[in-house]
Amino acid sequence: MVKDWVASVNRIFRTISGSKRVDKVPFLAFAGEQMICRVTGKTVKELYSSPKIYANAIITTFEFLNADSINVPSAYAGPSEALAFAEANNKLDAIKWFDYQPLMCKQGEICKSEEDIETLEIPNHSKNDLWKTSLLAAKMINEKTKFPQVISLSIWSVVQELRGIEAYRDIRRNPDLLLKLCEKIYESQMDIYENWLEIVGMPPNVFIAGYSFNRHMMSFQDSMRYEGQFIKRMMNKIKVPFMLHNCGTSPYFTEVVKEIDFIAVNGSHPLDIGYWIDFKKKFPKIAIIGANIDVSREMLTGNPSDVEKKVKENILNLALGGRYICCPVCSLPWGVPIPNILAIPKAIEKYGHYPIKIN
Amino acid sequence: MKEEESLEKLKNAILGGDSLKAIDWVNESINMGIPVKEILNKAILKGAEEAGNLYENDEYFLPDLLMTGDAITAATEILKNSLNEKSELESKGTILIGTVEGDIHDIGKTLVISLLKGQGFNVIDLGSDVPPEEFLRKAKEINPILIGLSGLMTMSISKMLETIKLLKSENITSRIIVGGGILSKESCEMIGADDFAKDGWEGVKKINNLI
Numbered sequence: 001m002v003k004d005w006v007a008s009v010n011r012i013f014r015t016i017s018g019s020k021r022v023d024k025v026p027f028l029a030f031a032g033e034q035m036i037c038r039v040t041g042k043t044v045k046e047l048y049s050s051p052k053i054y055a056n057a058i059i060t061t062f063e064f065l066n067a068d069s070i071n072v073p074s075a076y077a078g079p080s081e082a083l084a085f086a087e088a089n090n091k092l093d094a095i096k097w098f099d100y101q102p103l104m105c106k107q108g109e110i111c112k113s114e115e116d117i118e119t120l121e122i123p124n125h126s127k128n129d130l131w132k133t134s135l136l137a138a139k140m141i142n143e144k145t146k147f148p149q150v151i152s153l154s155i156w157s158v159v160q161e162l163r164g165i166e167a168y169r170d171i172r173r174n175p176d177l178l179l180k181l182c183e184k185i186y187e188s189q190m191d192i193y194e195n196w197l198e199i200v201g202m203p204p205n206v207f208i209a210g211y212s213f214n215r216h217m218m219s220f221q222d223s224m225r226y227e228g229q230f231i232k233r234m235m236n237k238i239k240v241p242f243m244l245h246n247c248g249t250s251p252y253f254t255e256v257v258k259e260i261d262f263i264a265v266n267g268s269h270p271l272d273i274g275y276w277i278d279f280k281k282k283f284p285k286i287a288i289i290g291a292n293i294d295v296s297r298e299m300l301t302g303n304p305s306d307v308e309k310k311v312k313e314n315i316l317n318l319a320l321g322g323r324y325i326c327c328p329v330c331s332l333p334w335g336v337p338i339p340n341i342l343a344i345p346k347a348i349e350k351y352g353h354y355p356i357k358i359n
Numbered sequence: 360m361k362e363e364e365s366l367e368k369l370k371n372a373i374l375g376g377d378s379l380k381a382i383d384w385v386n387e388s389i390n391m392g393i394p395v396k397e398i399l400n401k402a403i404l405k406g407a408e409e410a411g412n413l414y415e416n417d418e419y420f421l422p423d424l425l426m427t428g429d430a431i432t433a434a435t436e437i438l439k440n441s442l443n444e445k446s447e448l449e450s451k452g453t454i455l456i457g458t459v460e461g462d463i464h465d466i467g468k469t470l471v472i473s474l475l476k477g478q479g480f481n482v483i484d485l486g487s488d489v490p491p492e493e494f495l496r497k498a499k500e501i502n503p504i505l506i507g508l509s510g511l512m513t514m515s516i517s518k519m520l521e522t523i524k525l526l527k528s529e530n531i532t533s534r535i536i537v538g539g540g541i542l543s544k545e546s547c548e549m550i551g552a553d554d555f556a557k558d559g560w561e562g563v564k565k566i567n568n569l570i
Contacts, residue, residue, distance in 0.1 A: 165465070331514070334517045
């Protein structure tokens, strides 16, 4: 059956905006390079070899998973941004490539010393092959599926790639230096945005990978200092609604939405569904993408029936009144059984049609 | 100055993550003739424990724990160098640790290593992106009391499973702990590890429990 992407577009974006004209709970999937390789049989370098090959592989994968969402995994401010910095600063040795999973950066290699930060060059993303391919693939996906591509930006995710564990020492020992690094990363993120505008067009939303907003990482005050203030600046520049992603186990969702105007939050923790019920009551205008479906639990170790139970729990507790998107968090790992992933859209079909039937 | 006061100052330096002051006070304590074990237990480990409690109560965060870890490392180095007889500060055992193949993240692992060394463990770090065969080779060579597999990416779970299967098939009997925010009780059971930890401090506590 041909995938009806227009229906998915309506489902996802209407849910986020709180529209009542939604047929059923949408399914948002994070399918990274690993999953795309698994589904298409291609290596990462084959995927990146042309925008057309990459875009088609992405479409094939998301359609196979029967997801309502689709995105280009490498157009994200993590490893790809580290690659752009590595290239701009002649430090490509810091990058490690794999056959069937995304490239990685040796954390802390690019900004090992204070001088590395002081002299750090901001990448020009229009000259980086991977970014060019990723943005052109996003444009093709826009055109082929009519699914408007959401841009993903971040500050702390990139800090960790460039500075590694030293960034956490900097928080206490050298905050001004760390802020200087954050400032440079902000500038680089804005370069990504400018390129995105030029090639892909205006994004409907910005998806912030806000990894600092996690109790395990730092205090909330520090997360606002080293990431939050930069997100506010992004918001002043990019006039579209922002969503917050944090796949950590102790996210500051409740705290951060009081400080920054997010339209949606995305995570899988806390695991207690009661937290999410309470979140929905307190912040009824903020969409929940995910709640407590964690990829390392029933998705990985259970069976389709376990997944169905989890999806049902989420839908019955959070979908009433809309603004709920079912989403296992984070990237679907290699070992997740495909039937467990496909159990999500099946469970949505069973329990997720509006109006939601509690009994 | 009384001995208690010197130990208290050292403990506070550890707790505050002040390596320079920790070095000063550990030297002062040694010069006062305080036994090494007493310096370790009453000041260094006590400081580490209090830092851990503050972390659990959300009063300390990763940067604070890291600074405490650095101060512990600095202080214990001085202690080791001051020993006349090695037996006075016996190692609690050797731990083999590394980030599994395909993953090169090491922030949590670095924190764990720093805190474990401060607690008297001998830690062998295999680094990042370590193939299962390398864990096996080193485990056979050093016979560690515990092996720690670290990983941040969800995809690392499969590699942890592969590594543990290989270690067990070759009759490696060391306890095995896996670490990373991606892990859960369910995934830990599935891959056959003895325990799991979601962050560095939890890792240190669980390692002490396992041994």
